Amino acid sequence: MITALIRRLVEMLFVMFGISVMVFLIFFATPGSDPAARIAGRNASQETVAQVRLDFGFDKPLPVQYGLMMKRLFVDQDLKSFVNRGQNVVPQVIEATPVTLSLVFGAAVLWVLGGLAVGVVAAAVQGSLLDKGLMVLALIGVSMPVFWFGEVMNLITQARLHDTWMFSWVPALGYKPLTTAPWEWFKTLVIPWITLAVLYIGIYGRVLRANLVEAYQEDFIRTARAKGLSPMRVMLRHALRVSLIPFITMFGLDFGVLVGGSALLTEVVFGLNGIGHLTYTALLNLDLPMILATVIYAAFFVVLANAVVDVLYIFIDPRMREA
Numbered sequence: 001m002i003t004a005l006i007r008r009l010v011e012m013l014f015v016m017f018g019i020s021v022m023v024f025l026i027f028f029a030t031p032g033s034d035p036a037a038r039i040a041g042r043n044a045s046q047e048t049v050a051q052v053r054l055d056f057g058f059d060k061p062l063p064v065q066y067g068l069m070m071k072r073l074f075v076d077q078d079l080k081s082f083v084n085r086g087q088n089v090v091p092q093v094i095e096a097t098p099v100t101l102s103l104v105f106g107a108a109v110l111w112v113l114g115g116l117a118v119g120v121v122a123a124a125v126q127g128s129l130l131d132k133g134l135m136v137l138a139l140i141g142v143s144m145p146v147f148w149f150g151e152v153m154n155l156i157t158q159a160r161l162h163d164t165w166m167f168s169w170v171p172a173l174g175y176k177p178l179t180t181a182p183w184e185w186f187k188t189l190v191i192p193w194i195t196l197a198v199l200y201i202g203i204y205g206r207v208l209r210a211n212l213v214e215a216y217q218e219d220f221i222r223t224a225r226a227k228g229l230s231p232m233r234v235m236l237r238h239a240l241r242v243s244l245i246p247f248i249t250m251f252g253l254d255f256g257v258l259v260g261g262s263a264l265l266t267e268v269v270f271g272l273n274g275i276g277h278l279t280y281t282a283l284l285n286l287d288l289p290m291i292l293a294t295v296i297y298a299a300f301f302v303v304l305a306n307a308v309v310d311v312l313y314i315f316i317d318p319r320m321r322e323a
Helices: 002-028 035-040 046-055 062-075 089-124 129-143 146-160 182-215 219-226 231-262 264-269 275-285 288-316 318-322
Strands: none
Touching (some): 002 062, 035 046, 062 288, 089 182, 089 231, 089 264, 089 288, 129 182, 146 182
């Protein structure tokens, strides 16, 4: 098991290195994309562009440029924005990270618990009205766009019913830090959590139900039933354990991508200045250092989430320990 963990850690480091090189080449070495001209500004003279290229090291070979960029990003942490001159990129990413992590962690708790509940209950009463009703609700959740559902939630909680006892506790849009105001942090994020989680509850519930129904056709389930085990134990101890592998795979991918910035629509709707919003602004302004930092940040969390999934595989399925 230790060997497998070490091997996956080494693979994670190699993947991160490859991603950083690829991102650097795309944004800084693509023909026609001259970062020196971007820094110098529009209508800058050739002498100014040449001086900027010399000051920032863009006149050096690409491997040296890559090393300098990674040093400024990870070691010195003084990589500066091309748009907001003099403003360091790393502090902005660090400031936006808790917002996105708070949003995605809370929503993940809701969608994992909700997906497990919907999938297990629907599989346990397969073919009944309850099963069909849960699948219809799950399909509705999957079909609703996040930005539309978020606007509907805002319309209800911030306008139409805000003065009623049901939603008078909902604060204005924005983010309150957990460290300074825990209760306000919770109240600010509970509606965004629900908005983001509804889609994934529907997806995970339907997938888990299908996996459980398929697992019930396997021979080891029939053997467990023949031994006289209770239906609850057959479900939780045998069928659910096998069915969780695709569930965990999906969770690792979705969680990593959302933390990496794919929760942009939810952040925009609820006024949360997280990583997604930061990346979107950087892309609009073609702020290459900010794009580089946020893309590497996103890649790190995607790779980390997949590494954690691999570790969970080892604990859930003993056969993976020999892989």
